[in-house]
Amino acid sequence: MDLEALRERAGLTRAEVAIKLGISETSVRNWETGRTEPTMTPNKYMEALKLFQCTPEEMATASQKSMNQRHKRKPGRPKRVIENGIEEVADSKISAREKYN
Numbered sequence: 001m002d003l004e005a006l007r008e009r010a011g012l013t014r015a016e017v018a019i020k021l022g023i024s025e026t027s028v029r030n031w032e033t034g035r036t037e038p039t040m041t042p043n044k045y046m047e048a049l050k051l052f053q054c055t056p057e058e059m060a061t062a063s064q065k066s067m068n069q070r071h072k073r074k075p076g077r078p079k080r081v082i083e084n085g086i087e088e089v090a091d092s093k094i095s096a097r098e099k100y101n
Contacts, residue, residue, distance in 0.1 A: 002065040026036040
């Protein structure tokens with residue numbers, strides 16, 4: 001069970017979770033898609049457990065499953081990083097000189 005399934009099991013929408021936890025709906029979506037991990041204060045964490053009607057173990061397992069799903073999806077646009085004149089793009093290295101000449 002991932003975070004989305006945990007939320008749906010509790011009969012909540014993303015908007016309801018966001019309002020009740022005092023966070024943005026985008027944060028909830030990012031948690032569910034594995035884009036970010038939930039980070040909360042201990043009080044928020046306890047609120048989330050009550051909201052999702054789950055145990056800490058269920059929450060941890062759901063969070064891990066959501067994060068693992070992200071790695072199975074199609075990757076988004078590759079990041080471009082330039083170090084020492086070398087541009088790295090999705091596991092390939094292209095010289096900056098080669099690219100712009």
